[in-house]
Amino acid sequence: MKGWFSIDFTLKDLATVYLTQGIGSRSPRFDGNFLPILTAQEVIQQLKPPGLWLNIQHDQFFSQHNLSMRNYVLSTSRSVPVSYISSPEVNFLRSIVTRFNRTRTKLVFRFLARxxxxxxxxxxxDSLSKNLAFIKTFASGILVPKAYIYPVTPENxxxxxxxIVSDAHKIGLEVYASDFVNDQPLSYNYSYDPIEETLHYIDNGVFSVDGLLTDFPITQSEAIDCFAHVGKNNSRQVKFxxxxxxxxxxxxxxxTDKAYTKAIQDGADVIDCPVQMSKDGVPxxxxxxxxxxxxxxAQSEFRNRTTTxxxxxxxxxxFSFSLTWSEVQSLTPQISNPYQAFSLYRNPANRMEGKFVSxxxxxALARNTSLSGVLLRIENATYLAENQGLSVxxxxxxxxxxAGYNNLTTMKVMIQSTNSSVLTKIKGHxxxxxxxxxxxxxRDAANSTVEDxxxxxxxxxxxxxxxxxxxxLYLTMxxxxVAKLQAYKLPVYVQLFSNEFVSQAWDFFSDATVEINSFVTGAGVDGVITDFPRTAATYKTSFSSPHGLRCK
Structure with missing residues (x-):
């Protein structure tokens, strides 16, 4: 292996070296901002963390160069409080096990790839993971990649x-899970929601790991403090x-029927229908x-009906008005992938699931459900009426x-349009x-505009x-x-909230829940429009703090 190694430099040499992110999915904004390499003592002095975890990754390599990580750890522990020491090398941990009080400093064996x-x-x-009793002779816990606990198929x-968690707990070993990052594709099961992933490890009804190693501590902290073990009957639900x-x-x-059923199951308050018109007048x-x-x-028998x-x-x-409704029903749905340019794809197992609905x-699907309303979006009304003879x-x-929705009191009916004439026509009906x-x-609106x-x-x-x-991609002021519209008693709904991290500002730490919280609790919006309603609904019904993300 070729590269620049720490053993080739003194600490004084490294004083002129500054840290960078080095990860393409993260902001380069702080690279070259004179962020120095810190010693353990400097971390304690400057940041005063509640605890310090030392990870000794290459003891054998340093020993080959006459550098003793054992002596370093023993010396450091005398000058700063060390809560945890981890290493993927058995002999290193065994060499220091008798020098530490396990109630003050826990030794953790770190598992690498199987x-x-x-x-x-x-x-x-992998072999060592089947002999945890041996690990227990020199360690208080194990640190494992998250895939050791929830394996992931090659298809993600x-x-x-x-x-492994229950096996470790049975013999008194704590379990810490690693590799939690928000800005890499998660398993499709989690719908790009890092909170959903975290809850699998701490609130699954069977076991909970004892700690999480993460690049984005805000996510795991909010999962633990705000969402874990909080039911849907939580009395402090956020109102939006x-x-x-x-x-x-x-x-x-x-x-599709699948998308709407999933939205209802996921806890959406309102499901939406962008209304189109078929050739034979079916909305x-x-x-x-x-x-x-x-x-x-484009691959069907109707592909020759292309027009501009x-x-x-x-x-x-x-266009929708080029096909009859029965012809539309014969089409196969295709899942949308709005961020495929970033190699972020939505669940391919569902890519052609469901059927289109009138x-x-x-x-009919929305009736007698937990929904509080439906929203119908109407666009292109003028063109359809004047050029196709279709009044949407x-x-x-x-x-x-x-359908009996015209005078419902139990369910809200919302009709949305960018065209004021559409809303004017519907008003009073x-x-x-x-x-x-x-x-x-x-950014604002004149009083006369809002009154209009x-x-x-x-x-x-x-x-x-x-x-x-x-x-x-950084928030400004x-x-x-919101303040102006709400002052005129006009509720404000905001769109579009997606879970893919590239859809969010850097300030939200690649966490859709942090973004939603910023708009709801921070900006005070009345509703969010989202293609992942489960994430917003979980925030609404499970979030246990009325004041930001400080929950406990």
């Missing part, structure tokens, strides 16, 4: 948990609406007027009336909440950038948007 050979025993770490799916975006479209193809749910966006139509209508979108498309089917607003009102969508980023909005809408949907704008 196929790697431990240098002092010439056994693989979690398998049932192993027995969880509104789906094309159903649970982060887990299933958009606007149905689909994420766009262009059927090429989330179906296999610049009034609707640039470039060729196959508006009538959608409303009339069709929506007719289906709502036939039922007890509906009319949501005006502002499709550009704003209030004349045709009951609430407003805005972008995340309209509330907490960013510059180079909060805008006046």
């Amino acid at each position: 196929n790697i050979v431990e240098p002092s025993r010439s056994q693989t770490y 799916y979690v398998q049932p948990y192993s027995s 609406l969880v509104i789906s975006y094309n159903g649970a479209s982060g887990d299933y193809p958009s606007c 149905f749910c689909f994420q766009s007027i262009n059927l090429m966006e989330a179906s296999n139509i 209508i610049l009034e609707l979108r640039p470039g060729p498309a196959i 508006l009538s089917d959608f409303l 607003t009339d069709a929506v009102l007719d289906v709502l009336s036939k 039922g007890n509906y909440e009319l949501v005006y969508e502002v499709d550009e980023n704003i 909005i209030k004349s045709f809408a009951n609430s407003v949907a805005v972008t995340k950038m309209s509330v907490l704008p960013t510059n180079s 909060q805008t006046n948007t």
Whole structure:
């Protein structure tokens, strides 16, 4: 191996070396900011941490160069309080076991990848994991990669948990799990939610590890302090609406029965239907007027129906009004992958699951559920009426009336549009909440503008950038948007919240829950629109602190 090794330099030499992230998925903002290499003593003096964990990774290598890590550890422990000492080398830990009081300093054997050979025993770490009684002779605990506990298939799916935690606990060994990072693809089972992953290790109803080694301590801290062992009957629930975006479209193809059922199961308050019109006048749910966006139509018998209508979108498309409803029903859904440019894909096992639903089917699905409402999005109404002879607003009102939704008191009906004329036309036709969508980023609004909005809408949907704008993916100052609209008694819903870490500002530590908390508790928004409603609903029903992320 070639490189620069610490043994080739003195500490004085390294005083001119500064630290960098060195990980492409993280911000380079702090690289070259004169962050020095610190000794253990300097960490204690400057940061005053509640505890110090020393990890001795290469004792045998240093010994070959006449450097004693044993002497270093013994010397350091006399000048600073050391809570934990870990090493992947058996002989190193055995050489110091008699020098430490286990009640004050715990020795932890660190397991590396299963196929790697431990240098002092010439056994693989996998083999050693089956002989925990031997580990107990010189260690108080084990530190294992998280995959030792929940194995993951090559296809990136979690398998049932192993027995290593219970086996270790039975003989008195503590278990610490490592390799928790937020900005790398998680197993598809976790839907890009690092809180969901963490809870598998600390709140699964069977066992809990004793500690977590993480690059993003805020996530594991909030999981432990705010979410673990808190049921849905928690009395201090955060008050805001969880509104789906094309159903649970982060887990299933958009606007399918599977996506809507998942959103309901995940605890969404409101599920949404972007209403499109078929050639024969049937309103149905689909994420766009262009059927090429989330179906296999480009590979189907209807692929020759491509047209270009610049009034609707640039470039060729196959529009919803080019197919009858029965033809639409024959299409196979395709899961959306909005961040595939970053090699982040949504659950491929579900990529073609479900079937498209008509508006009538959608409303029937929503009845007699835990939902508090439905949201219908209407766009392109003027074009459809003038050029295709299809009145989407009339069709929506007719289906709502036939389904008995026009005067419901038990379920809220929300109708959203970027076109004020749509909302004006619907006003007075039922007890509906009319949501005006502002499709550009704003920082404030003139009083006269807000008064005009209030004349045709009951609430407003805005972008995340309209509330907490960013510059180079870092947050700047909060805008006046929420305060201004709420001052006029207009609830504010914000979109779009996704779990993929590349969708979030650096300030949120690649954690969707931190982002949601910042908008709900920090900015005071009234609802979030999300393609992963489970994450927002878990925050709403399980989050046990009314004051930020300081829960206990």
